[in-house]
Amino acid sequence: MTPPPIKVTCSNCNLRELCMPTGLNEQQLHRIDDIVATRRKIKRGSTLFRNGEDFTALYAIRTGFFKTCVATEDGRDQVTGFQMAGEIIGLDGIVHDHHTCDTVALEDAEVCVMPFDRLEELSREVTALQSHVHKVMSREIVREHGVMLLLGSMRAEERLAAFVLNLVQRLHTRGFSSSELVLRMTREEIGSYLGLKLETVSRTFSKFVEEGLVEVKQRHVRILDTEGLKRIVNSQHACE
Template sequence: MPTQLSEAELGRLDAIICSTRLVRRGETLYRTGDAFKSIYAVRTGCFKTVIAHRDGQEQVTGFHIAGEPLGLDGVCSDEQNCDAVALEDSKVCVIPFDLLEELCHDIKAMQQHVHRMMSGEIVRESGLMMMLGTMTAEQRLATFLMNLSSRMKARGYSAAEFNLRMTREEIGSYLGLKLETVSRMFSKLQKQRIVDTNGKQIRIIDSERLAEV
């Protein structure tokens, strides 16, 4: 949330957060086609968003960690456009969108912040399209790790060492790569001493070389 809010404005914001919801690992926060009523702030844990194709295959469209919003894709059509699935036991703050709109009308800083969040979603989508269309497999994985590192740092976590809550297969689905390719690229980066992997734990050894991949 914006840091420049007064105590009274923060109080109004707290008042519209109607509940905190626990979502167990593997459970769905919302599904494609659900009526859009609220946006969610990930308080703890991690989610993936997925779109199911007609043949039953799933396409991962994003990963969302603590401190990030969920559900903004429903604003345009008044219904959710993907499934949001918890990758671990997670908690979200539920924010009714109609009450948030009223708050944005009264508090300009809040309105600007919501606009920035929506703009961030557009930038993320365009970045994904560019990555899938122009980058090699190694570049895709390197970009994914650098992006996750910067998001961890922005939220007060270590930028160099963190756990991947998603599987290699889910990473592959997001990056448009086969599981075998993702595993091979991780092994390549490890042999080059750019990253070190131990199960789901990742340690970025040389961030400059990772950025140059």
């Protein structure tokens, strides 16, 4: 039996600064509270929305980790991104009014549901909200360009180093350690995202350990030499 939706307010959420615009007055915050009326719990391995489903809402992640993926012509799942608390997902559905990917929870998660028609209506009145939605969309475009750079011109070591640095930086923004992280995704999923084989991901992690850059215990990764990882990422520019 599905539990009833839980009322939540943006005005007292500890992730407000990450997924909501700043500078809103109390009245504007309450109006957004009325839109974000419910939150949904998603069990690990369950799908929040699927490719082809009607687009009705954006989702702000309160807790947990997600991956987005699309099915390739040969039936494989291609991972297109990893999303965490404070980030907004569902933007893929805006263009054609239906979703173009599957979004799967990598651990038990919770999202705030923001019906898009009501969000759009309020955005016309609250310019700060409209600007924020545009920034979120722009951030997605920048992220896509970053992935294209990863897949188009970087060696395996550069791809994995950039991935680890980006992940720990995003987590640090949310109050976590700047040098330690727990990988919520499998090495196979990392490989799918980075365009690498599973064996290459495992071998590259081992290489980083041997070189004293990281310490790896199953899914727990501790960065020992941040500057060393940055040098790997920037090495191609030094060679140009």
